[in-house]
Amino acid sequence: MDSVSLSEVTVIRETTHLGFMHSFRQPFCGVKISPKFYLSKVDGPKAISSSSNTKSQFVYGGGSIAATSDSGYKMNGVNLKSRTLMSSAVKERSLLDAYDDEYGGVIVDHGKLPSNPYAFASMLRASLSDWRRKGKKGVWLKLPVEQSELVPIAIKEGFEYHHAEKGYVMLTYWIPKEEPSMLPANASHQVGVGGFVLNQHKEVLVVQEKYCAPSITGLWKLPTGFINESEEIFSGAVREVKEETGVDTEFSEVIAFRHAHNVAFEKSDLFFICMLRPLSDKIIIDALEIKAAKWMPLAEFVEQPMIRGDKMFKRVIEICEARLSHRYCGLSPHRLVSTFDGKPSSLYYNVVDDDHDPSHSNCSTEFYR
Numbered sequence: 001m002d003s004v005s006l007s008e009v010t011v012i013r014e015t016t017h018l019g020f021m022h023s024f025r026q027p028f029c030g031v032k033i034s035p036k037f038y039l040s041k042v043d044g045p046k047a048i049s050s051s052s053n054t055k056s057q058f059v060y061g062g063g064s065i066a067a068t069s070d071s072g073y074k075m076n077g078v079n080l081k082s083r084t085l086m087s088s089a090v091k092e093r094s095l096l097d098a099y100d101d102e103y104g105g106v107i108v109d110h111g112k113l114p115s116n117p118y119a120f121a122s123m124l125r126a127s128l129s130d131w132r133r134k135g136k137k138g139v140w141l142k143l144p145v146e147q148s149e150l151v152p153i154a155i156k157e158g159f160e161y162h163h164a165e166k167g168y169v170m171l172t173y174w175i176p177k178e179e180p181s182m183l184p185a186n187a188s189h190q191v192g193v194g195g196f197v198l199n200q201h202k203e204v205l206v207v208q209e210k211y212c213a214p215s216i217t218g219l220w221k222l223p224t225g226f227i228n229e230s231e232e233i234f235s236g237a238v239r240e241v242k243e244e245t246g247v248d249t250e251f252s253e254v255i256a257f258r259h260a261h262n263v264a265f266e267k268s269d270l271f272f273i274c275m276l277r278p279l280s281d282k283i284i285i286d287a288l289e290i291k292a293a294k295w296m297p298l299a300e301f302v303e304q305p306m307i308r309g310d311k312m313f314k315r316v317i318e319i320c321e322a323r324l325s326h327r328y329c330g331l332s333p334h335r336l337v338s339t340f341d342g343k344p345s346s347l348y349y350n351v352v353d354d355d356h357d358p359s360h361s362n363c364s365t366e367f368y369r
């Protein structure tokens, strides 16, 4: 049998049934290979039978590859109808690198994906067969933006979009046909914060947004914004107020939160209204986002028709006033690590009375120190 290195193996015909691959660059062009296959000099597939010109079989990595008489090929029992696909497949390992998750599923190692789309297609199909045979359930496939050409291949194989970030798209596949998918859905909420900053003159820090719905144009409102990834509510509120108005603040309490649905990108919205103590009073607005900002007498703020007629903001202000006169107590953050996940986190609660250390009580302390 003739012998060539796999790196020398090339094909002249693109007969793949995977039409969506036609636009991909052909890494190996020009040399014809026959369905008989060739042995690699190094690290190639090992021939395990070669009794006829139309049926040869090789073992490569964990899987086996066989030529079939209709000039198609099989890998791990799966028909691969293209010589192109085959040449790429034998060049790479036959199964994707993956590790088990704790729910009986597998997570594909996205750092070890093959660079060749044809190899990816055959390895993905072979891997699915392998995982199915082993009784695996959910499959998580993260495709980095640099390998976005693999996305349509996985979708054609039955994968679904789960979520996307700037650097990748996450796809999933639920293997058991007889069981409903147990894979958790994409994150369902966004988290917003609003800062209620009141100074000792009973003036509240308010802004006018540069871009807003026509119905609230001209409204003086509390500074609001979204929490960043891995950001705390207490520090996010302070950051948002600083960004929009230039005023430094200290977090006091979450005084209320609102839960609403279908707010942006069809996601639900958790809006935490935070009481903050001002540490400075000079206003420097973020001109990209904010049209104007100022300290406004609380009574004037409340008298704005949009605020007076709004059940949420009207109640928020009532709650803040109740807090100032100790008729209400908000939630303050307490840092802790739970053994359930071992992660540092913030538990928000109020301490009404702490006999051992009265300074712990966030309910009896004066808002202004």
Ligand SMILES: NC(=O)C1=CN([C@@H]2O[C@H](COP(=O)(O)OP(=O)(O)OC[C@H]3O[C@@H](n4cnc5c(N)ncnc54)[C@H](O)[C@@H]3O)[C@@H](O)[C@H]2O)C=CC1
Binding pocket: 190, 191, 192, 193, 194, 221, 224, 225, 226, 263, 269, 270, 271, 272, 289
């Ligand atoms: N703005 C308000 O009057 C109210 C806000 N909230 C809550 O406040 C939190 C934050 O909401 P908002 O401050 O309204 O956020 P927002 O929708 O104003 O977005 C924050 C910032 O992101 C940018 N942005 C958003 N969408 C954009 C787009 N399509 N193109 C370009 N830039 C864009 C803008 O710079 C904007 O100032 C949410 O939880 C919300 O429920 C609650 C009640 C009223």
